[in-house]
Amino acid sequence: MKKSLRIGAMVATAALATMTLASCGFGGGSGGDASGSGTTLNLLVPSYSDKTQGLWEEVITGFEKENPDITVNLEVQSWDNLNDVVTTKIQGNQAPDIMNGGPFAGFAADDLLYPIEDVVSSGTLADFQESFVEASSVDGVQYGAPLIASARALFVNTDLLAQAGVAAAPKTWDELLDTAKKISALGNGIAGYGMPLGSEEAQAESAMWFFGAGGTFGDEKKITIDGVPENLKAATFMQQMITEGATQADAGATNRSPLMDIFVQGKIGMQVGLPPTVGQIAENNPALKYEIVSMPTPDGSPVALGVADHLMAFKNDDTKKEAITKFLDYYYTSDVYVPWVQTEGFLPTTKSGSEALGGEEALKPFLDLLPSAKFYPSTNPKWDATNAAFKSLMGQIAQGKAPAEVLKEIQAQADAG
Incomplete structure (x- = not known):
């Protein structure tokens, strides 16, 4: 979830060429382990935290205890290295059997992945939140098993709200602008609303406003940033928030993580x-x-940006298909899956997981938003370029550039791919 993952056409083509040379199909080798008995699965995952490796080792230990004929080899990489590692593995005919990553459209387009319905039971398939299924699919076929979810919501410092004389958290844009300006007027370095439009996650901040206005980033077929009235309405209001002093200074160059540190310190009213x-x-x-x-939002209706990483299964060797299914079904059982997600600090993508965490008061606002969450068009091959364009260009609205021009530039960079 920290980095996007995408395989270019050149890499995928090379992988397919290698596939034709392998006697046992893409990935090569046998489904058996080194001793010639049982099945070995290779699992490639990124590190979300310093707890990630231990969590996966615990899952694997439990799984192998229940399935002594299956061995799972774990490889943990940083998000920064994951793209290069999987590219090298594919080129070397050594793709993992199961991988945890972000975007998967490039793999699916080149027929390197199993449809998820082929490698999970019907019960596991039906347990995924419906809102995540579309974001896990290409051309109506689900290739990603949603692994972890993150929804975004507004954190409100209630002490600053009270000091500004505001009785309740805002629900509409007009209320937000008014409340943020009153909080900023408290002085002492306090900002009403934290708007991070720097290079870290300008696309996420923008999405909250665009989606709230009824706008869109597009879908798996077409990226639509420019020419959407609702998008322009959102960008224009974002600029108004900045110019009227409702946000922190230098919003166009501020990144989310350090800004959130300031919120935690009690110096930002809402973020x-x-x-x-x-x-x-x-x-x-x-x-x-x-x-x-x-x-x-303009009319007060709820909105949330949902983000999900996925587990995907590569079509290396059909003799491993049953073992992959057993592993995925085991992992997504509530007793195994929920503690894993909880420890990493994210949200479950399954209905049973949400039910299990329903009593967690701090998470309830996020869980309530999951069924209606909207997503980036990450299955569109041009999403990476769009994502990069937001990060490099959206901050220009904080320097006074016309929002329409900024959206036009983002669209052009997205179209160029």
Whole structure:
């Protein structure tokens, strides 16, 4: 979830060429382990935290105990290295059997992945939240098993709200602007609303506003940033928030992570945050008084940006298909899956997982938003270019550039791929 993953056409073509040379299909080798008995699965995952490797080792230990004829080899890489590692493996005819990553459209387009329905039971398939299924599919076929979810919501410093004379968290854009300006007027370095439009996650901040206005980033077929009235409405209001002093200074160059640190310190009235923000507050400023609400929209209807990473299964060797299914079904059982997700500080993508965590008061606002979450068009091959364009260009609205021109430039960069 920290980095996007995409395989270019050149790599995929090379992988397919290699596939034709392998006696046992893409990935080569036998489904058996080194001793010639049983099945070995190779699992490639990124590290979300310093707990990731231990969590996967615990899952594997439990799985192998129940399935002594299956061995799971774990490889943990940083998000920064993951793209290069999987590219090298594919080129060397050694693709993992199961991989945890982000975008998967390039793999699916080159027929390197199993449809998820082929490698999970019907019960596991039906347990995924419907809102995640479309974001896990290409041309109506689900190739990604949603692994972890993150929804975004508005964190509100209730002490600053009270000091500004505001009785309740805003629900509409007009209320948000008014409330943020009143909080900024408190002085002492306090900002009403934290708007990070720097290179870290300008696309996420923008999405909350665009989606809230009824806009869109497009779909798997077409990226649509420019020419969408709702997008322009959102970008224009974002600029208004900045020019009227409702946000922190230099919003166009501010990144989300350091800005959230300032919110945790009690110096920002409102900012969009993630489920892990709850733990960050508990660790660094447990005395902070805050609430979590849906991001305000023009008419007050709820909106959430959903982000999900996936597990995907490569079609290396059909003799491993049954073992892959057993592993995925085991992993997604509530007793195994929920503690894994909880420890990493994210949200479950399954209905049973959401039910299991329903009593967690801090997570409830996020869980309530999941069924209606909207997603990036990450299955579109041009999404990576679009993502990069937002990060490099969207901050220009904070320097006074016309929002229409900024959206036009983002669209051009997205179209160029």
